[in-house]
Amino acid sequence: MCPSRKVELFGEPIAQNGLMATVDQSQTPYADALTRYAERDTLRLNVPGHNARVDGAQRLSDYFGHRILERDVTPFLPGIDSGEGNPLAQARDLAAAAWDAEKTWFLTNGASQANRIVALALAQLGGPEQPIIAQRSAHSSFIDGIILAGLSPEWIAPTVDFHHGINHGVSPESFEAALTANPNARGALIISPSYFGAVADVESLAKIAHRHGIPLVVDGAWGTHFGFHPDVPESPLRLGADVLVSSTHKLGGSLTQSAMVHVAKGPFAEQLIEIIDRTFVLTQSTSNSSLLLASLDIARSTLATGAGLIDTAIRSGDALRERVRVHPRLSVLSDDFGQFSDIVSHDPLHVSIDVSGLGCSGHEVRTRLMTEHHIVTEIATDNCVVAIIGPGHPVDVDRMMSALDSLARETPSAASRDRLDLPAVGEARMTPRDAFFALSEVVDAVAAVGRVSADTLAAYPPGIPNIMPGEVFTSEIIAFLHHTVMQPGGYVRGAITEKSDRFRVVV
Numbered sequence: 019m020c021p022s023r024k025v026e027l028f029g030e031p032i033a034q035n036g037l038m039a040t041v042d043q044s045q046t047p048y049a050d051a052l053t054r055y056a057e058r059d060t061l062r063l064n065v066p067g068h069n070a071r072v073d074g075a076q077r078l079s080d081y082f083g084h085r086i087l088e089r090d091v092t093p094f095l096p097g098i099d100s101g102e103g104n105p106l107a108q109a110r111d112l113a114a115a116a117w118d119a120e121k122t123w124f125l126t127n128g129a130s131q132a133n134r135i136v137a138l139a140l141a142q143l144g145g146p147e148q149p150i151i152a153q154r155s156a157h158s159s160f161i162d163g164i165i166l167a168g169l170s171p172e173w174i175a176p177t178v179d180f181h182h183g184i185n186h187g188v189s190p191e192s193f194e195a196a197l198t199a200n201p202n203a204r205g206a207l208i209i210s211p212s213y214f215g216a217v218a219d220v221e222s223l224a225k226i227a228h229r230h231g232i233p234l235v236v237d238g239a240w241g242t243h244f245g246f247h248p249d250v251p252e253s254p255l256r257l258g259a260d261v262l263v264s265s266t267h268k269l270g271g272s273l274t275q276s277a278m279v280h281v282a283k284g285p286f287a288e289q290l291i292e293i294i295d296r297t298f299v300l301t302q303s304t305s306n307s308s309l310l311l312a313s314l315d316i317a318r319s320t321l322a323t324g325a326g327l328i329d330t331a332i333r334s335g336d337a338l339r340e341r342v343r344v345h346p347r348l349s350v351l352s353d354d355f356g357q358f359s360d361i362v363s364h365d366p367l368h369v370s371i372d373v374s375g376l377g378c379s380g381h382e383v384r385t386r387l388m389t390e391h392h393i394v395t396e397i398a399t400d401n402c403v404v405a406i407i408g409p410g411h412p413v414d415v416d417r418m419m420s421a422l423d424s425l426a427r428e429t430p431s432a433a434s435r436d437r438l439d440l441p442a443v444g445e446a447r448m449t450p451r452d453a454f455f456a457l458s459e460v461v462d463a464v465a466a467v468g469r470v471s472a473d474t475l476a477a478y479p480p481g482i483p484n485i486m487p488g489e490v491f492t493s494e495i496i497a498f499l500h501h502t503v504m505q506p507g508g509y510v511r512g513a514i515t516e517k518s519d520r521f522r523v524v525v
């Protein structure tokens with residue numbers, strides 16, 4: 019018989035002073051394990067096929083640097099991500115402790131994967147006749163999850179800022195009404211913060227969900243940093259949410275496409291952990307990227323120990339907002355948040371600027387900032403742009419303001435522009451899954467009016483579906499999609515033509 023030896027970990031077990039909650043968050047066990055592995059003289063006869071060999075992978079190495087290739091390793095390596103107490107498991111435990119979660123999963127296909135995981139998990143919480151309650155302005159990845167899972171959604175309309183043409187969130191009153199109208203609901207999903215930094219009353223929403231006996235999922239894709247500084251909103255998990263979707267690469271500082279999903283220590287923990295373990299396997303690649311995973315380990319440690327970096331970002335955001343406020347032709351969108359019943363605070367790292375006074379659309383302003391001033395903002399809508407300030411160095415506020423000033427000088431008056439309001443949602447005639455898999459045909463825009471969509475179409479960003487499978491096309495929706503693609507940088511996720519002038523409808 020082959021003598022068995024204990025697998026050695028690439029590193030020490032993480033130092034814990036008793037409780038995990040008080041563990042030293044400066045540790046990065048998985049990232050360190052990859053470094054140790056990379057530094058050891060190993061003959062690599064496995065994937066990835068570049069084998070980290072300079073001779074074979076010279077161009078990759080010149081492009082990315084050799085350290086990236088050395089740390090780009092296949093999964094299931096004993097002592098790194100397999101075996102008891104392995105460094106990857108330690109890294110996930112540290113993340114769970116940082117977010118006060120019962121369990122955390124590291125994802126390599128974004129919060130989009132988290133939303134699909136959540137939808138597939140909700141599908142296991144009840145029978146086919148039990149709807150899920152969700153904010154209608156959920157991200158399109160959650161709609162994808164609804165299609166995959168075959169869920170029947172009951173939508174809650176978010177409040178709408180008609181002046182700026184954007185959706186906000188769900189108020190406790192409308193949430194309570196939706197749960198009362200659907201006493202057999204199996205779970206609920208809301209979004210906080212919004213793409214514009216509006217923060218929902220998660221504490222009240224969680225209490226309502228629990229009173230109705232269901233778990234609350236918060237898609238907190240934009241709020242990874244919440245809870246890590248006294249001047250940013252509290253983390254939804256500490257306010258009672260049962261599941262938190264976190265797009266760590268957005269404001270948490272990890273590499274693009276890396277994300278997390280957390281389950282809270284609440285009443286649904288045991289049940290949810292078991293089903294999310296299953297749906298995680300269903301959605302994660304069997305070759306998840308070690309680089310993305312390591313970036314999650316490092317980002318968690320930086321967030322948990324780097325309040326100073328968040329502080330710098332807050333101060334930069336404040337400075338930019340102050341300058342925008344005193345500008346005669348600009349204003350700060352979040353200054354009006356108090357008018358909306360669903361918004362309790364805002365994220366200081368989102369700086370949302372109403373640029374309609376410049377006489378150009380937000381899309382035009384965003385494109386001109388990028389092409390003429392080499393300043394890239396995150397999102398544009400018809401009349402605003404949103405700047406995102408990640409934890410780190412101070413932002414050059416003067417540069418941003420002088421770019422906006424120069425645009426203002428070129429458009430001396432805010433000439434009236436054609437504005438297009440957010441279209442009302444079309445009537446739902448089929449479930450998203452039935453419509454997605456139904457026999458369909460492609461017709462041009464005029465013929466699509468009054469027909470049931472087979473696709474999810476979402477003006478991007480922000481990626482909120484303007485129509486989803488099962489809903490009826492109206493001429494307003496089609497005009498809005500067309501208007502979106504005609505804007506510089508405008509794009510409709512799910513569109514079958516670049517001009518968004520032909521649509522897939524159910525036969």
Ligand SMILES: Cc1ncc(COP(=O)(O)O)c(C=O)c1O
Pocket residue numbers: 127128129130131133157159209213237239240265275277480481
């Ligand atoms: C609210 C929300 N949820 C989920 C996602 C998907 O995140 P990711 O890009 O990490 O897949 C996004 C992306 O913008 C989002 O805005």
